[in-house]
Amino acid sequence: MKYQIRLTGDNARLTREINARCGVDLTQCYQCGECTAGCPMTPEMDAGPTKTLRLIQLGMEDALFDLNTPWLCASCETCTARCPNDIDIALVMDVVRQMARLKGKKIPVKQPRVFQDVFLKSVENNGRLYEPGMIAFYNLRSGDLFHDVGLGPKMLFKGKLPLLPHTSGNREKLREIFRKAEAFEKEAGKETSREAHADPGHGSGSDT
């Protein structure tokens, strides 16, 4: 691993932050490995969930956000179901993804990020998901133009792909929700930058 663990005395910062965000206490993790054992995505991941949680316990923020693990997590929740300490690991992965975005980290895998963006955009625009539009945007933005295109006619034939977007009656309300969420995000972003500013050097226990 290209990171070195630097113990600064404030390594519990990430653990505390995650606890504050979602109430999951990662000090309970004793690194048994059952989450990695059950995870169907482990072979594709830079590090299994066990190791990911360890990086959080050690406060290695840079190393954590470099991992593709949270972005490959399929949220199947096998890890959560099997954890002997009842830790909601799938939720932690979700929170790590949120944190990476809020903190403006470079996201190591392109597709999930693009997918999330186009998915949300589609919902924002139409008030609900418009599949063909989303797929088109996704293929454009991800650069993989013909991704799953072969499936299109089949789905169309089966009536799974509507040609025109259904719009939700309350599109305005939904947009309001998006605006509110954006405002929240901005506020949270400010806070994190303020924290980092007030507390230089403690932002991460890890370094290259």
Place this chain on the structure above:
Amino acid sequence: MSKIGVFVCHCGENISRTVDCERVARASEQIRGVAFATDYKYMCSDPGQALIKKAIREYELDGVVVSSCSPHMHEKTFRKAVEEAGLNPFLCEMANIREHCSWVHEKEETTTRKAIELVRLMVEKVKRNVALEPIRVNVTKRALVIGGGVGGIQAALDIADGGHEVILVEKDPSVGGHMAQLSETFPTLDCSQCILTPKMVDVGSHPNIKLYTYSEVEKIEGFVGNFKVTIKKKARSVDIDKCTGCGECQLKCPSKKIPSEFDRGLKNRTAIYIPFPQAVPARPVIDREHCIYFTKGKCKACQKVCPAGAIDYEQTDEYVEEEVGGIVVATGFDLYTVGEQGPYPDYRGYGEYGYGEDPDIIDGLQFERLASASGPTGGAILRPSDGKEPKSVVFLKCIGSRHPSKGIEFCSKICCMYTAKHTMLYKHKVHDGTAYVFYMDIRSPGKGYDEFVRRAIEEDGAVYLRGRVSRIYRSGDHLIVKGADTLSGAAVEIEADMVVLATAVMPQPGIEGLFQKLGISYDQYKFANEAHPKLRPVECATAGIFLAGACQGPKDIPETVAQASGAASKVQILFSRDEMLREPVVAKVNENTCIACWYCLEVCPFKAITQKEIRDRKGNLIKRVAEVNPSVCTGCGTCAATCFSNSIDLAGFTDEQIYSEINALMAVGQDLFPEPGKEEGESPDEQAA
């Protein structure tokens, strides 16, 4: 006017961390009736006790309040010190400012005030204390040992060798317990039965041991030195004296498909059976639930073949009473059942491991039976499904143990060692096979223990993988084990022929019923509690009852044997005296006011109260009153609380004493103990001081 001494202890920092002990002492001086008060770092130490003794002599104290820990901890210590200074020990009381104050509160002004209040209450009580003399009771020098596993066997043999009679009660048809089921034992790999069976034979033939197998303790009355035990001898349906143990009945019994408890279901037994060939006593028992005669009314095949005429279908449960002075509890353990339908409904199983569904997924004790020369396969390691030799066996540790979400937080302690042993036994019998072990931590402290684990890894080539397993499923001839190796960070998939689960050590199911009869406490898992985890690990909080083995917590054989010998020695200490002294904290009836309603007689849990007749000189009956037998009374106070005419008082806890404490607590407007520097102003109460 009393002259009471108050001694405030800091308990190192345990009390002084949150309570201003010096101020408690100074405030105590102000209490009416207190002649002397001081504080000291460790009141229970020699210099602390000397301080108390010196003050008693110097100030001619007639009562002592030690303001420190719980009376459970040091009441005896301080009463002894007070006695040595010439004062009656029952004039000394403890004000508990540790458990009841400093440990449960923050460092605040109110904490110190509470400590002062607690001292004040106790001073009021001590003012009304009277000198009491201990009660002398005879000791019955016979012991009861409950449980005939290795712990019970060792305790019984030790006490019997010490020259005392022992009653050994075992619920199963034979003594031996779980140790008789084991193949070989760590860390020396000596054969379990070879070292245990001689002891079992000794127990069966020792002149001082009275063995009750297939029996259970039904009822226990009395107290230390004088227990009366009712033992239920379950109907064996076999006359144990006539039977010669020839085994003819077993061969002829037509009901042959009952899973053997001894072989943990890997082999079948008959309805009339001797659990295993080395059983003591080697006498059969009829399992009435499965016996064709008892279920359908005809068969009697065993009676026809028995050459000794020992079969007795009419036998019923028999109850015998025994009087004993001390009791050793050695009820042992059982294994956590992984499947959904276990004896522990509180603890959820592991659906993802498929135990109980797939015959090739077994638990540790089943593996012991497979590896044992007396087992279903004669010691060959063959998988249960098709009898083939497994070429790859996966061992999973911590099944149930250390698994809070499954309801168990503790470490079962023995699994790391027995799993290492299993890998060795397997390798010694299947040379071309591979043993894989999934572990979380290897816990192998003990003489020769870690070396043993290393031997399993280095010499016998067991593959240790640090991680857990998420799922086991069948794929054709193999079991697919999906796990992780956290050291490499990768997921692991193994094609296994057999999987062995090292399941958690749990107390015998339903054992709390016995513990309740004995009046001993147990923890959330139903393991019996010792009196003190460090300094009294063998005794129960209930006097005269001692613990041996895994009924107290997970233990391996050497630890169980050591504790059993410890318990035996404690019993012999008890038996070394002809009579023992008991605390005189017992109930007393005021015969002048007793209205003979007999409610006390009904509520007394110890049957210590009887009817007494009062007659005049000519022998004419005047009236009947209740009378307490002080040697049976435990001072629980139930009768005192029930008495309609207020005629029963508990020595040392009289109504007068308790009311004076409450009055002292309720005394409003008497804040005698202002905070230093705040003597002036704030509240008129404080000025009154």
